[in-house]
Amino acid sequence: MGFNKTLIAFQTIVVKEIRRFMRIWVQTLLPPAITMTLYFVIFGNLIGPRIGEMNGHKYMDFIVPGLIMMSVITNSYANVVSSFFGMKFQRSIEELIVSPVPNWVILTGYVTGGVVRGLLVGLIVTLLSLGFTDLQVHSPLVMVSVALLTAILFSLGGFINAMFATKFDDISIVPSFILTPLTYLGGVFYSISLLPDFWQAVSLANPILYIVNAFRFGILGVTDIDVGVAFLMIIGFTVVLFCLSLHLLNKGKGIRS
Amino acid sequence: MNHALTITNLTKVYDNEFEALKGISLVVKQGDFFALLGPNGAGKSTTLGIVSSLVNKTSGTVKVFGYDIETDLVKAKTQLGVVPQEFNFNQFEKVFDIVVTQAGYYGIPAVEAKISAEKYLKKLGLWDKRDEPARLLSGGMKRRLMIARALVHEPNLLILDEPTAGVDIELRRSMWDFMRELNEQQGTTIILTTHYLEEAEALCRNIAIIDQGRILANTSKKELLQKVSAETFVLDLDKPINSAPELEGFECRLNKDGCLEVGVAQEQDINTLFTELNKQSINVMSMRASSSRLEELFIRMVEGEE
Numbered sequence A: 001m002g003f004n005k006t007l008i009a010f011q012t013i014v015v016k017e018i019r020r021f022m023r024i025w026v027q028t029l030l031p032p033a034i035t036m037t038l039y040f041v042i043f044g045n046l047i048g049p050r051i052g053e054m055n056g057h058k059y060m061d062f063i064v065p066g067l068i069m070m071s072v073i074t075n076s077y078a079n080v081v082s083s084f085f086g087m088k089f090q091r092s093i094e095e096l097i098v099s100p101v102p103n104w105v106i107l108t109g110y111v112t113g114g115v116v117r118g119l120l121v122g123l124i125v126t127l128l129s130l131g132f133t134d135l136q137v138h139s140p141l142v143m144v145s146v147a148l149l150t151a152i153l154f155s156l157g158g159f160i161n162a163m164f165a166t167k168f169d170d171i172s173i174v175p176s177f178i179l180t181p182l183t184y185l186g187g188v189f190y191s192i193s194l195l196p197d198f199w200q201a202v203s204l205a206n207p208i209l210y211i212v213n214a215f216r217f218g219i220l221g222v223t224d225i226d227v228g229v230a231f232l233m234i235i236g237f238t239v240v241l242f243c244l245s246l247h248l249l250n251k252g253k254g255i256r257s
Numbered sequence B: 001m002n003h004a005l006t007i008t009n010l011t012k013v014y015d016n017e018f019e020a021l022k023g024i025s026l027v028v029k030q031g032d033f034f035a036l037l038g039p040n041g042a043g044k045s046t047t048l049g050i051v052s053s054l055v056n057k058t059s060g061t062v063k064v065f066g067y068d069i070e071t072d073l074v075k076a077k078t079q080l081g082v083v084p085q086e087f088n089f090n091q092f093e094k095v096f097d098i099v100v101t102q103a104g105y106y107g108i109p110a111v112e113a114k115i116s117a118e119k120y121l122k123k124l125g126l127w128d129k130r131d132e133p134a135r136l137l138s139g140g141m142k143r144r145l146m147i148a149r150a151l152v153h154e155p156n157l158l159i160l161d162e163p164t165a166g167v168d169i170e171l172r173r174s175m176w177d178f179m180r181e182l183n184e185q186q187g188t189t190i191i192l193t194t195h196y197l198e199e200a201e202a203l204c205r206n207i208a209i210i211d212q213g214r215i216l217a218n219t220s221k222k223e224l225l226q227k228v229s230a231e232t233f234v235l236d237l238d239k240p241i242n243s244a245p246e247l248e249g250f251e252c253r254l255n256k257d258g259c260l261e262v263g264v265a266q267e268q269d270i271n272t273l274f275t276e277l278n279k280q281s282i283n284v285m286s287m288r289a290s291s292s293r294l295e296e297l298f299i300r301m302v303e304g305e306e
């Protein structure tokens, strides 16, 4: 396919993906808005004042960046895993397989769909947070690039999950048993400096810790870890997952018999 | 000139080690209307699945308009429109969106895609349903939706895996007219599988019969029908008779409806049969073939192999 046709195919996938999550906005956009508002009210407003300061910031301000990242992570992952697995399940993936769309376009199309949903939800949560705190952005460039890279990374994660999944249960195992625990332990609600040395070291093996801290640095200017290292890690993981996704797609894993 | 489809020594062994295709070779000429016939599990969908990239081949070559699916896959795919046996669209999407999206996958700009989608949805009688989610369509409509989707980019080779399964008689006739028009006026090469042999007899010029992963016959419909050496006719008589008469040169028997069934070999002429019947004062009110000729041949070939 020439450049123009490839671009049209890419747009077609992205538009279809956006149309899908917009059509079911009650399942895709509303729940994170409600959950995050509850977090703001309960942890920020009710419990926060009793905790006092964390890394030199009000507790509410400290948790907002982590909660925004948490919504970006869950929503970009969820979008791609459910959409792509749904296509496999209904076999409408065959519409793409018979057509001349190159695999890398299929992959980037789906990832873009996940990124759009992740960032849109991130934006909604950010706007909601303004009702509870007045955020001053320390470094907009860091903030936006971390959000974007994270959305890409977890969209790829969702894609790989969907490629391996053979039944509906398989698409909720990773989010419930891996993603959620890692997010909670990734320094969304606390600074790892509060942990004993041993658990601080263990925490450093959690990729989400780097994401949350880099994003918090973008907004508040404070972080538990080196932001440069965080960027390297996120980019490294993204490249690895992209190659793995493309490899699985080329092999037709779970798609072609 | 390149053939629309060339399959050479194609084999398929599924992951469970089932050997679905045992080395088949086929040629479909450009502009042909071709039927691939065979009993359930013969390997028809497997063959068409390999041609349309939905199934990986084990060995052999497949070329679509000269493009090898191994080395020139993108070019091969642009030639193809595929209507699979099972429904494979997103049930929650709207009919119109499904067809327009498919055009987008082939790189057709939105404006043109919408015009083409409208054209084919109208031709297939689905225009009124364009804003309905696909799951609300009836079975026959879903099948027509898949045909519209396969045609939206105007492919040169259309693959139809049982397109008329579950379609009512009247509609089937109108689909036949539609497919004929497509083949004759637009020059689209069509390959179809069907279990309605009268459909293949009415539409196709060339036929292959496949069973247990092997091609049993691959020739023109005309030649195939000439192989039918005898035909069975059913005769309704004006008054019942007790036992089948002895007719010189003809095998005959009474069936359970009281009609006379007579086997007529190809070289025998039917006038002789009536002369024989007249001699015994048996009057025939009407007469018909017991089944389509292709059906007789098909059954004989498939059974003969076992």
Ligand SMILES: Nc1ncnc2c1ncn2[C@@H]1O[C@H](COP(=O)(O)OP(=O)(O)OP(=O)(O)O)[C@@H](O)[C@H]1O
Pocket: A257, B014, B015, B016, B018, B020, B038, B039, B040, B041, B042, B043, B044, B045, B046, B047, B085
């Ligand atoms: N994914 C698969 N894994 C294992 N075996 C399969 C698979 N798909 C098909 N088969 C087997 O391959 C054989 C051929 O199947 P195929 O679907 O090609 O038959 P068909 O000629 O299209 O039959 P039908 O008229 O019933 O549609 C069957 O025995 C079937 O059980």
Ligand SMILES: [Mg+2]
Pocket: B044, B045, B046, B085, B161
């Ligand atoms: Mg079949």
